[in-house]
Amino acid sequence: MSNTIDKRGGIRQGAGRKKGSGKFGEPTKVLRVPESKVSEVQAWLNLSKSQSKAGVKASTFSEVELGISINKSQQECSEFAWYLPANDVNFIEIPLYSHKVVAGFPSPADDYIEQRLDLNEKLIRNKEATFLLVVQGDSMQKIGIKDGDTLIVDRSLEPKDGKIVIAALDGELTVKRLSMKSTGTWLVPENDDYPPILVREESDIVIWGVVTSAISQF
Amino acid sequence: MSNTIDKRGGIRQGAGRKKGSGKFGEPTKVLRVPESKVSEVQAWLNLSKSQSKAGVKASTFSEVELGISINKSQQECSEFAWYLPANDVNFIEIPLYSHKVVAGFPSPADDYIEQRLDLNEKLIRNKEATFLLVVQGDSMQKIGIKDGDTLIVDRSLEPKDGKIVIAALDGELTVKRLSMKSTGTWLVPENDDYPPILVREESDIVIWGVVTSAISQF
C-alpha cells in the first residue's frame, strides 16, 4: 500500500552506514594512476589497510599506537600483513662448540653448545631488500606454507623458475611458485584446489620478491 | 570570418598531442585512494616516473654472499642439528617511520616503513632456554614441518596437551605432538604413516622442550 510505504519514509537521523565503515576506514579521493601501476597500488592499499586494522582499534586517526604486538596483528589481516626486519642487526659472537658433544643429553642450555646464531643472520641475506609478510590462505599448503605463517621475502633476488614469489595480481598479493615453461610463465599454487595462473605478456602482474623462508609459529 | 574558420575545421590525421606524451608516458586509470595515502601514492608515482625516465634498471642482483654459511653444519648431524640462539641479542631500536618520509612505494626497502622487527625478538621468548634443531624426517609433515626445517624449541615452556614437543626417546630425538588423554600420554606424529607412541610411567622418555616455531628455507 502506498499509505504504508509513506509512513516508512522521511529523514531519519542515524540511519545508514556509519562513517568510516568502508574498507579503508576513512574518506577517499579519486586519483589517476598509470595503468601499469594500478594493480601494484591496489595491492599496497590492501596491505596497508590490513596493517592499520592490526594497529589497535579503529582509533579514527592517530597511528601512534603501533605497539610491538606482532602476534595480534597476524590474525586480523585481510590478505597479508607486512613488516621489515630490524634495522640494525649487530654482529653477535657465534661460539662454535663441537657437535660431538651433542650426545650429552637433555640439557642443551649448558656448556656443550654447538653454535650460537642470530636468526636475523640466518634468515636474512639482503637486509635492505627484505621484508616480512603474514600469509592468509592455503594456496601453498603442499609445501608447508599455512595460513598465518610469516614469509621472509627478498626483493633483490631474481625471480627464477621454481622460486616461490610474491606477486601483485589484480590488486592482491599472492604467494605462488614461479614456473617458466615453454608454454609461458605461470604462477602455480601448491594446492590442487587452485588453478595455475598464466602470466601473459600484457598482464599487469608485478613480482614483489622471492620468498626465502617461511615461519610457522605454534 | 566564418569562412576562414570553416576551412580550418574537419578531421585531421596526426593532429593533437601524441599518445604517451603525458607525464606518465602511458594511459591512466582513476583509482579511489584513502585520503591519508593520497600524497604517498602521488609521491611514489612521481618517483617511479622520474626513475623510468632516467632509465635506471633494477640490476638483477647486487649482492655479496655472506660468509657464515650456517647451512653446512646442518647436514652433518645424525638426527638433528642444533644450535642455540645468539647469546647477546640486544634490544634493537624499532624505528617507526613517519609516512611523510615517503620515498619508495611498494619497495619496502625504503623509508616509509611502518615497523621493523627483530626476528630474534619475534621468535624467541626465553632466550636462555631456547635452542634450534634441524629436522630430519617427515613425521610431522601434516602440519608443515618438513625434512630440513629448523625448529625453535623453548625448554622453559610446560609441555601441555596439544603442544609440539621434542622428546628424547631411546636415545633419539623426535618431534611429536603431545597428547594427554584418559588413555594416557601419547606422542603423536602428524603423519598417518607413523603410529602414535604411548608414554608409559616407566619409559625413559624425556621431553626436551616445546616447539614454538618451524622455519622452512627455500
Add this chain to the structure above:
DNA sequence: TAGCTTGATTTATGTAACCGTTTTCATAGT
C-alpha cells in the same frame, strides 16, 4: 511480544563523464 521482513536512508566505491590544459598539426596571413 520477539524476531523477521521490508523499505528508506546514508555512506562507500568504482567508473563514466566533464572540462580546462597541453601538445601538435594544418591553414592563413604576412
Add this chain to the structure above:
DNA sequence: ACTATGAAAACGGTTACATAAATCAAGCTA
C-alpha cells in the same frame, strides 16, 4: 618562408552518477 591562429587529440584533475553495502525504523508474522 616564417609566424600566427585555430582545430584536433590526448592529458589529468575533478565532479557526478550508479550501484553496493550498512544501518535503522516500521510493519508483519508467529
